[in-house]
Amino acid sequence: MQNKGKRKSMQHTLVKMWNYKWIYLMLLPVMAYYVVFKYIPMYGVTIAFKDYNVFKGVLGSPWCGLEVFQKIFKNHNFWQAIRNTMVLNLLTLLVSFPLTIIVSLMLNEVMSAKFKKITQSVLYLPHFISWVVVAGIATNLFSQQGGTVNQILSSAGISPIPFLSDKGWWIFTYVLCNVWKEIGWGTIIYLAALTGVDESLYEAAYLDGATKFQRLIYITIPSIKSVIVTMLILQISKMMTIGLDAPLLLGNKKVMGVSEVISTYTYRLGIESAKYSDSTAIGLFQSVINITILFAADKFAKAIGEDGII
Amino acid sequence: MSGNKKKKKITAGTVCNYAVLTLIAFICLYPFLNVIAYSLSGYNAVLSGKVTFYPIDFDLGAYRQILGKTQIWQAMRTTVIVTLAGTALSLILTIFSAYGLSREDLPGRKLLTGLILFTMYFGGGLIPTFLVVKGVGLYDSLGALFIPQAINVFNFIVMRTFFRSLPQSLEEAARIDGASYIKVLFKIVLPLSLPIIATIGLFYAVGYWNSYFDALLYIQDPSKYTLQLRLRSLLFGEELNNSGANLEGLGTQVMTQSLKMATVAVSTIPILVVYPWLQKYFVKGVMVGSVKG
Known part of the structure; x- marks a missing residue:
């Protein structure tokens, strides 16, 4: 009896699948893409546990257990890359996170629709500029010889600042470029949340004689609190990842000690020095840390009553 | 008072x-x-460091020089080809996957969606992907610049969310009239989805236009350099080789400063031209994307 029901439901599924044959045909190239360019490379991470040999390939190279990991964990450059990744991310977050919220709140206070629109357009613009261009502009502005900023400083009698060649100043410049590029774009999500704040709350508070500042502290900020928390958790879950573009393009040999992050390190090790196993092992280590942080952040978000991020 | x-x-x-x-x-x-x-400034004005806000001794020399370089035109052409081909491929695959996986009762939907979403959180990383791209014969070809990164999971989610929000009754009516799913997609779903297709198409196009790392990774032949890669070698080429030491005469260095900025301007203008549309659609796209599907 039960068997019969099972068979019937299976038949039903097969009929349904036949009805969907064109849909499956559409999904075929998509799945082929994912298998070839995402899942085969995932199998490729096994070279982190192998003594990779170019001639033997991924499958033919002999296993070597955790040897590669033992090697990279002993390497000073590896720990330096991890430290740099976290330092640059943390400093960027510390500056950009509050600043983005402040700018959003300021934009929200603007009454003139025209002024608001123009300002927003200008603020979003840097987001669409490639990092190559940003790095080129930054070099023109900040280089020690002939950089516009240093020329202005020197005409004011201040000696030139090595924005790009001193380690401390380089970090400053890096954070500045990142904040410049993304601050406007970051406001979008907050502005959307701010438009959802109940108007009647403001009116009630106004009638009760609340000042503008009080309304901000007691109505506006609590209303967008959950967006703020979600964004913060999302940012923190990306702490161990930096896109390769910014540090690679802004960096130079003099500041390598602070500009070499995990992504640039895996690039240099893997592509420039052809140490495939080492580079893959570092990438894998980073992925595992990322997933761990992500799950922890998600758990934390749910524990404090916010939406999860996964 | x-x-x-x-x-x-x-x-x-x-x-x-x-x-x-x-x-x-x-x-x-x-x-x-x-x-x-x-x-746009003249040679001497740049040399004396007077230029800050506006051009001094107006001079189009730098633009004349940069637009006279065949390298720039070649790189521009490559980038246009990659952007067009890449955007087309990306849109087709994203539409197919989003349309197919927006069918609630498709057998295997959960598994296939799961396989796609999983790649957001875990990937093979740089070298394993590099080896696969090399293995399938894309190395040093323009295909390497868009085929291996054709689908963006985020864009897939945005488009699937949109397809799900379309009224089901229209599709059902067409199905009852005997239209195939392909016909439904082209005759009903796509015409209703033009704004989201424009949005996501722009997402992809800007991504391809601005991307430089894939070209750095996969392109060897300088005649296949993309605009961003060419720009990088023009902007930082010399600097990387002699570690910042200024070996050339000061004159040539200052001349290249104008030239470099003219190159930056030329490669950014296309983005600025489409910016009004970009801004309008992107903001919408971000909003749709923030509503998780």
Whole structure:
């Protein structure tokens, strides 16, 4: 009896699948893409546990257990890359996170629709500029010889600042470029949340004689609190990842000690020095840390009553 | 009296708010002004370091020089080809996957969606992907610049969310009339989805236009350099080789400063031309994407 029901439901599924044959045909190239360019490379991470040999390939190279990991964990450059990744991310977050919220709140206070629109357009613009261009502009502005900023400083009698060649100043410049590029774009999500704040709350508070500042502290900020928390958790879950573009393009040999992050390190090790196993092992280590942080952040978000991020 | 005072205070705050926002907008805009000022200034003005806000001794020499370089035109052509082909492929695959996986009762939907979403959180990383791209014969070909990164999971989610929001009754009616799913897609779903297709198409196009790392990774032959890669070698080429030491004469270095900024301007203009549309659609796209599907 039960068997019969099972068979019937299976038949039903097969009929349904036949009805969907064109849909499956559409999904075929998509799945082929994912298998070839995402899942085969995932199998490729096994070279982190192998003594990779170019001639033997991924499958033919002999296993070597955790040897590669033992090697990279002993390497000073590896720990330096991890430290740099976290330092640059943390400093960027510390500056950009509050600043983005402040700018959003300021934009929200603007009454003139025209002024608001123009300002927003200008603020979003840097987001669409490639990092190559940003790095080129930054070099023109900040280089020690002939950089516009240093020329202005020197005409004011201040000696030139090595924005790009001193380690401390380089970090400053890096954070500045990142904040410049993304601050406007970051406001979008907050502005959307701010438009959802109940108007009647403001009116009630106004009638009760609340000042503008009080309304901000007691109505506006609590209303967008959950967006703020979600964004913060999302940012923190990306702490161990930096896109390769910014540090690679802004960096130079003099500041390598602070500009070499995990992504640039895996690039240099893997592509420039052809140490495939080492580079893959570092990438894998980073992925595992990322997933761990992500799950922890998600758990934390749910524990404090916010939406999860996964 | 006191009411008057209060009003005045608010006005002061508002003025301050407008002033600070204007300053921030200026800071966002200034680097672009700087680029234009440098690229249009005369040789001596750049040399003496007078250029800051606007062109001095107006001179189109840098543009004439940069537009006379075949390398730039070649790189521009490559980038246009990659952007067009890449955007087309990306859109087709994203539409197919989003349309197929928006069918709630498709057998295997959960598994296939799961396989796609999983790649957001875990991937093979740089070298394993590099080896696969090399293995399938894409190395040093333009295909390597868009085929291996054709689908963006985020865009897939946005489009699937949109397809799900379409009224089911239209599709059902067409199905009852005997239209195949392909016909439904082209005759009903796509015409209703033009705004989201434009949005996601722009997402992809800007991504391809601005991407430089894939070209750095996969392109060997300088005649296949993309615009961003060419720009990088023009901007930083010499600097990387002699570690910042200024071996050339000061004159040539300053000349290249104008030239460099003219190159920056030329490669950014296409983005600025489509910017009004970009801004309009992107903001919408971000909003849709933030509603998780």
